[in-house]
Amino acid sequence: MTSIVLYCRPGFEKECGAEIQEKAAWNEIYGYLELTKKEGVVFFHLQNSDDGTKLIEILPLKRLIFARQWFLTLTDKIELPSFNRVETIVEALGTQWQYTDLRMETPDTNDGKELSKFCRKLAVPLRQQLRKHKILTPKGDDFGANLHALFLSGQEVILGYSLGTNSSPHVMGIHRLKFPSESPSRSTLKLDEAFLYFIPKEEREARLSSGMRAVDLGSAPGGWTYQLVRRGMMVSAVDNGPMAESLMETGQVKHYQMDGFKFLPSKQNVHWLVCDMIEKPQRVAKLMAQWLIHGHCKEAMFNLKLPMKGRYQQVTNDLQTMKDIFADHQVKYEIYAKHLYYDREEVTVHARLLSPLPLIK
Ligand SMILES: C[S@@+](CC[C@H](N)C(=O)[O-])C[C@H]1O[C@@H](n2cnc3c(N)ncnc32)[C@H](O)[C@@H]1O
Structure with a gap:
């Protein structure tokens, strides 16, 4: 099944889902939602798989209020073995398409934060293998596609891509800023x-x-x-x-x-x-x-x-x-x-x- 995965602030999944469903329907693209409260991830499962590429091209992410980032799935959930995780991911991708960047992502929850430590470790050998197989191209092209790996746990990942021209440049769409100590409020x-x-x-x-x-x-x-x-x-x-x-x-x-x-x-x-x-x-x-x-x-x-x-x-x-x-x-x-x-x-x-x-x- 092809789906659009959207990231939002945990607690706003309903709003994010209602918005993508409505704005996709304006473009005659239909699907149903799957969301878990407070996880900050929304799945929009497309009725017609071919509509995914169209939607991420014609609907600007900037026009979505509640989605911070999105991607179109390339795979369903992949079960990862305890060993050879990198090889399993590389194999699932095949060598047909190239990407300019790899985004390792998790739900925006406490468990997700723990998981992101695991992702950081895995990113190093995964990047190396993706480069070796020329699935990841050398840096420098902002207009290519980004490869997304959403880890639901250490044993489960979903792969997908977003367009460099219609996605957030920040991982999970989050731009972290340093609080200036001279400011009188965190606002x-x-x-x-x-x-x-x-x-x-x-x-x-x-x-x-x-x-x-x-x-x-x-x-x-x-x-x-x-x-x-x-x-x-x-x-x-x-x-x-x-x-x-x-x-x-x-x-x-x-x-x-x-x-x-x-x-x-x-x-x-x-x-x-x-x-x-x-x-x-x-x-x-x-x-x-x-x-x-x-x-x-x-x-x-x-x-x-x-x-x-x-x-x-x-x-x-x-x-x-x-x-x-x-x-x-x-x-x-x-x-x-x-x-x-x-x-x-x-x-x-x-x-x-x-x-x-x-x-x-
Ligand atoms: C969230 S705080 C603003 C924080 C501020 N932006 C900062 O960064 O420090 C909201 C402010 O709106 C003010 N406020 C609410 N209604 C107002 C009104 N009708 N006229 C002027 N100020 C108002 C409150 O006094 C309060 O200081």
């Missing part, structure tokens, strides 16, 4: 990851540059503001709560103790609006769209906090609300949402307008 990693994920490397200098003005709604104690300050921006930080002294001392931050829904910049010179307010996601989505439509900011990066139930439906509705507002104002826009590694019960959204703003009275 800082969310905005750092969001900038790295949503803004392409070659555009970061222009779109995240020193001297830009930014507004941070729901800023206290200042983890997100810290990310803006460290990039040289001047920040209006809006929150009734106190901001870290260390940030105020930089001279780059002005603190407004007021409601984030009432704050407006005095000039149209703000590039970034960021928002981490714990508020109803519909309210936040509307506010973000209004800022963009009125030209109060050029780009917005914000979190939508999710309720416990109906989380996929909730995000879809919130994004639709924003798209409707943009459509009403006849502007072209770009909007992407992702459940990032450092996000918890929330997703991060990036939005900006692509066409000039019509005049709004």
Whole structure:
């Protein structure tokens, strides 16, 4: 059976499954789901095996909110013997296809963490053998296919591949970042990851540059503001709560103790609006769209906090609300949402307008 395997945050398997099923159906591709709660892995078993290659080509991973990474299976579960594991894997692959990278993966659970030590050890001889048989090609081609080996235990593996052009460059789609000790809160990693994920490397200098003005709604104690300050921006930080002294001392931050829904910049010179307010996601989505439509900011990066139930439906509705507002104002826009590694019960959204703003009275 051919399946798409998707990785998500443990606890979000239902959302990840509902999303792939819906977005595959838009492309007339159907299948059924197999998922185990809290394992962070979803299997989408395809009704028609030939649809797998089509789906991983036409559906951008970037368009999936809850999947961090995915691959298309090449094999069913393979039972591994206690000896000759490497040979068994090499044999199962055959020599018909070549891959540019090998990803050793496990479910994102405590057992999976233990298993990853075993995977690290096995990776060395496996890579050597794959190179010897020319199944793994020399490094350097980012556009080739990645070979995925998902270990369910030391005795069970599933093999598959993803396209270099439509997959995450990180193992299991997880971009681990170092917590900067000067930041006043761990939330800082969310905005750092969001900038790295949503803004392409070659555009970061222009779109995240020193001297830009930014507004941070729901800023206290200042983890997100810290990310803006460290990039040289001047920040209006809006929150009734106190901001870290260390940030105020930089001279780059002005603190407004007021409601984030009432704050407006005095000039149209703000590039970034960021928002981490714990508020109803519909309210936040509307506010973000209004800022963009009125030209109060050029780009917005914000979190939508999710309720416990109906989380996929909730995000879809919130994004639709924003798209409707943009459509009403006849502007072209770009909007992407992702459940990032450092996000918890929330997703991060990036939005900006692509066409000039019509005049709004
Ligand atoms: C998750 S915390 C923000 C953490 C911050 N991003 C950081 O990295 O340090 C949410 C903040 O939103 C603020 N908040 C909630 N509703 C707000 C509102 N209507 N206006 C302004 N701030 C609000 C809270 O006071 C709280 O400090």
